[in-house]
Amino acid sequence: MLNEREIESCYLGQFIPVHYHHNMLMDNNRMHSFKSAIAHAVKPGMKVLELGGGTGVLSWFAAANAAKVYCVEFNPDMVQEARKFMAINENGDRVEVIHADAFEYLPPEPVDIVICEMIHVAMLREKQVEVIESFKRRYRQKFGDKLPVFMPEAVLMAAQPLQQEYDFEGFYAPIVQFQETAVVHNNSAELAQPAVYAVIDFTQPNGMSYAWQGKFVVERDGTVNAMRFITKNILSVVEERATTIDWLNHYMVLPLARPVRARAGDVLEVSFAYRAGGSIPSLEATLEAAVVFEAGQDAVAAPSDAVPAYA
Ligand SMILES: C[S@@+](CC[C@H](N)C(=O)[O-])C[C@H]1O[C@@H](n2cnc3c(N)ncnc32)[C@H](O)[C@@H]1O
CATH class of the missing domain: 3.40.50.150 (Vaccinia Virus protein VP39)
Structure with missing residues (x-):
């Protein structure tokens, strides 16, 4: 049982x-x-x-x-x-x-x-954060205050608005995708620079919730129909060379239920909320984007206007 x-x-x-x-x-x-x-x-x-x-x-x-x-x-x-x-x-x-x-x-x-x-992109699904927090509590009770060094030592998480193609041989399917890093993705247009939404430092107490609302300056015209989630693990700090040894997870790209059109110079506000260890759909369900500042007068649709598909 x-x-x-x-x-x-x-x-x-x-x-x-x-x-x-x-x-x-x-x-x-x-x-x-x-x-x-x-x-x-x-x-x-x-x-x-x-x-x-x-x-x-x-x-x-x-x-x-x-x-x-x-x-x-x-x-x-x-x-x-x-x-x-x-x-x-x-x-x-x-x-x-x-x-x-x-x-x-x-x-x-x-x-x-x-x-x-126990690391998944965006700290979803796997229980890394919860496991380490539980371990620190119990380890201190048994062995005192001095903690071991953790690997990874820290994690940076960022999000980036995309115009993502969801055409599969004519079949339109906005679906979660994973992407290799360090290669060009012809099906993804990066509409703004990534923004860091959370930093986990395993030497510090860490909460389980990530609720974020942040702004991006749009760099090129397009339809924001997806968000890319980027997770960089700082595996080890190399103090003597003032550098770190990192591991970048595959990118995860989640479709937006309500895509928005945006133009270069617009300000896009994005929000989402989820729990460490939560499911991918739990994050996807909260993803929202809206243009909150329009660079040109005749530029964009109102923030609430939804546009259905990749253009
Ligand atoms: C992403 S895999 C990594 C495996 C291995 N460390 C490697 O790098 O190839 C995570 C591993 O954690 C194990 N795991 C998950 N929850 C666990 C738990 N509560 N206690 C012990 N192991 C667990 C899984 O069975 C799985 O083997």
């Missing part, structure tokens, strides 16, 4: 099936970023905890230097896989794979670094 959290976990896809872990291992951007951040942050002899270990790959990166790695995973299938992989990889014996809920587990001794990659 599943308890309430397990039912919700399954529903929200917390239990990513084994075959999806192959996609994560194949995501070079993610893998390289974590590998270099872990190589930088984990110094010889350190104790490391990973929450949500999956295949155990990040724990194994840490084992190159760490004296001991506690790798916590809740999905019994993945626990089995991770144990199997540790047995066939050098230094795998430094990783203890533990079948436990990250909301409840605490290591038997203080650790230097906590790695957690």
Whole structure:
């Protein structure tokens, strides 16, 4: 019989099936970023905890230097896989794979670094923020005030208005999309620069709600019919080189229920609200955009005017 959290976990896809872990291992951007951040942050002899270990790959990166790695995973299938992989990889014996809920587990001794990659764009679906906040509370009670270093250390979240094409061989379907970063998307016209709407610093207490209302200066004429969500994870701060090792999630593009026409120079106001760990539709349902300042007199439709489709 599943308890309430397990039912919700399954529903929200917390239990990513084994075959999806192959996609994560194949995501070079993610893998390289974590590998270099872990190589930088984990110094010889350190104790490391990973929450949500999956295949155990990040724990194994840490084992190159760490004296001991506690790798916590809740999905019994993945626990089995991770144990199997540790047995066939050098230094795998430094990783203890533990079948436990990250909301409840605490290591038997203080650790230097906590790695957690329960990260979805915009901090939706997966429980990163809630898991880390719960961990900090319980860890302090057991070990005192000094917290380990978290990886990622911080997360920046931004939004950007788009004119997005939703034509699929003549079939019009405004639907959530994920986009590669660092490539040109011919189907997306960026109508304004991105704006940061939230910064999560895991060393500080973090709330679970993101309610935002912000303004953009429109840079080119178009129909704002979608918002792109950008999530940049600051995996590790490299103080000696005054830089950071980052991982940029795939972009997520959500359609607007009520698109608006805008012209270069207009000011567009956008609002949305959602909870960390919430569903994609819960954010999509709150997305609103309106032109609140018109640059030209004969320019745009009234803010409330809805235009149906990509032009
Ligand atoms: C995005 S995957 C990352 C896996 C692995 N760290 C990697 O980087 O390839 C998140 C993992 O967290 C696990 N997970 C989700 N909720 C959990 C919980 N409450 N306790 C422990 N593990 C959990 C999932 O089963 C999944 O394996």
